[in-house]
Amino acid sequence: MAMLKFKINRFNPDDERRGHYAQEYELDVPKGYTVLDCLNDIKWKQDGTLSFRRSCRSGICGSCAMTINGVNNLACETQALALKSAVITIEPLRGYPVVKDLVVSLDPIVRGLMAVKPYMINKTPPPTDQERLQSPEDRERLEGLYECILCGSCTSACPSFWADKEYIGPHAFLKAYRFVADSRDEDARAHLEALDDKHGLWRCHTIFNCVEACPKDLNPTRAIAELKKELVKGKMG
Amino acid sequence: MNYRETMTSGGALLWFFQRITGVYLAAILLIHVINLHVLIGGEVTFAAIAERVATPMWKTLNISFLIIALFHGLYGMWVVFEDYIHKGWMRVLVYSVIAAIAVVFTIFGTLTMITFQHGG
Numbered sequence: 432m433a434m435l436k437f438k439i440n441r442f443n444p445d446d447e448r449r450g451h452y453a454q455e456y457e458l459d460v461p462k463g464y465t466v467l468d469c470l471n472d473i474k475w476k477q478d479g480t481l482s483f484r485r486s487c488r489s490g491i492c493g494s495c496a497m498t499i500n501g502v503n504n505l506a507c508e509t510q511a512l513a514l515k516s517a518v519i520t521i522e523p524l525r526g527y528p529v530v531k532d533l534v535v536s537l538d539p540i541v542r543g544l545m546a547v548k549p550y551m552i553n554k555t556p557p558p559t560d561q562e563r564l565q566s567p568e569d570r571e572r573l574e575g576l577y578e579c580i581l582c583g584s585c586t587s588a589c590p591s592f593w594a595d596k597e598y599i600g601p602h603a604f605l606k607a608y609r610f611v612a613d614s615r616d617e618d619a620r621a622h623l624e625a626l627d628d629k630h631g632l633w634r635c636h637t638i639f640n641c642v643e644a645c646p647k648d649l650n651p652t653r654a655i656a657e658l659k660k661e662l663v664k665g666k667m668g
Numbered sequence: 669m670n671y672r673e674t675m676t677s678g679g680a681l682l683w684f685f686q687r688i689t690g691v692y693l694a695a696i697l698l699i700h701v702i703n704l705h706v707l708i709g710g711e712v713t714f715a716a717i718a719e720r721v722a723t724p725m726w727k728t729l730n731i732s733f734l735i736i737a738l739f740h741g742l743y744g745m746w747v748v749f750e751d752y753i754h755k756g757w758m759r760v761l762v763y764s765v766i767a768a769i770a771v772v773f774t775i776f777g778t779l780t781m782i783t784f785q786h787g788g
Contacts, residue, residue, distance in 0.1 A: 591751065594751045594752050595751065595754070627679055627680055628679075629679075629750070631679070632679070633679035633680075633682075633683055633747075634750075634751060636747075636751075659680075659683060662680040663680050663681070663683070663684045665680070666680045666681055666684075
């Protein structure tokens with residue numbers, strides 16, 4: 432157990448005059464408590480008006496992504512005591528419009544995602560009573576690509592996104608490459624065509640913030656490098 | 669917005685060309701350094717450099733270095749500006765300034781190289 436101070440960024444759309452402000456809470460944090468457990472405790476016992484998203488509590492849904500002590504992470508996967516900090520600062524993910532307190536609008540994420548057609552395109556009917564098969568080697572290529580939970584941490588950490596709110600974003604690039612690299616997908620061009628754009632791939636300057644921010648330890652920068660190669664190869668015929 | 673509207677931005681080939689020119693510039697720089705400090709040796713004087721620069725091969729090499737360095741550097745600058753400048757008229761202005769710098773430096777640099785003579 433340790434008494435920790437939580438400095439939480441708050442914003443109420445019904446009280447816009449007050450704007451964004453920090454509110455402090457104190458909590459006796461038991462061993463094993465995640466930051467999400469702490470937020471739940473604060474909401475349930477101290478301040479019911481505090482808003483944040485959460486769902487699975489298991490690092491699968493990506494709902495509770497937020498900026499904890501300046502680093503984007505999932506609240507449900509961050510042990511509060513492991514932060515080794517007497518004051519834990521919690522902010523909404525940076526770069527997105529804040530809806531309320533720690534809840535941000537993920538519209539930019541969805542817009543970028545839809546641009547790359549984030550689904551398998553295969554017009555050939557699947558074999559009867561069977562999945563579309565692929566070799567173990569082809570399946571291996573998807574490692575590190577399919578695990579993205581679309582929490583938005585990477586794009587929130589990307590300076591190119593800060594500068595251009597219409598930037599497609601590393602989350603969408605990773606998803607695009609997940610399908611471009613899939614041996615079962617028949618139309619790589621459909622995923623690639625939105626990328627050769629002034630808000631697309633060429634705005635990435637290989638800063639690696641997305642890699643550092645990903646709570647799933649994925650590497651969007653590598654996927655972006657592969658996509659750049661694919662686009663150049665496509666242009667060269 | 670419609671992501672398809674600017675699909676033919678041509679960024680792919682420019683990005684690739686930027687990589688190629690980067691390698692070329694590094695190679696030319698290395699050739700210059702090796703030539704000046706290893707192959708020639710001795711004291712680095714104006715006369716020694718001027719004699720080399722006046723030869724047709726070095727003139728060609730230096731003009732290619734000038735043009736490619738200007739392209740590489742100014743296109744790099746344009747990409748940085750493009751990140752932050754979203755207003756149409758501002759983009760046209762910045763692009764025009766960069767293009768003007770490119771033209772002026774290319775003309776003066778090339779003229780200097782072509783007309784350079786040593787020892788009459």
